[in-house]
Amino acid sequence: MAEPVRTPIADRAGAEALVAEVGAAMRALETVLAAESEAVRAGHLRQGLAEPERKGALTATYMQELERVKANAVALARFAPQGVERLRAEHRRFMEAVEANQAVLGTARSVTEGLIKALAAEMGKASTPTVYGAPSVAPSPYGRSPRSGPLVLSRTL
DSSP, X not given: OXXXXXXXXXXXXXXXXXXXXXXXXXXXXXXXXXXXXXXXXTTOHHHHTSXXXXXXHHHHHHXXXXXXXXXXXXXXXXXXXXXXXXXXXXXXXXXXXXXXXXXXXXXXXHXXXXXXXXXXXXXXXHHSOEETTEEOOOSSGGGSOGGGSXXXXXXXX
């Protein structure tokens, strides 16, 4: 997919349009992140992580808009200084939303990993033979019970 050719900012209208486009990209991505965070907090992982394509597309748009801002920083400061300040404030709020989303996803991941480890330990404990009350190791892999196979984890939700 080719990136559209963008002309440099040459006037106030172009600067305001760029500020508006970047703000719209941030708000759209923030909305998706907030919905994802709420669903994951409520324990609805499939629902929360159901829009990876949309999230990826909005992230790509946001990154492209940031590159445009960097490329036109001098023109933006000259033609729309109030827009730049508004954009900075919106960006701070957006970064707070991103950090909150990352915290929610990190918590969900650590809880999930803990559950998987506990499940694997419990399954391993149940299939370990005991000799006089102490756990022992089977002499060969062929002597293990059918439940002692590896734990399989699907990373897709």
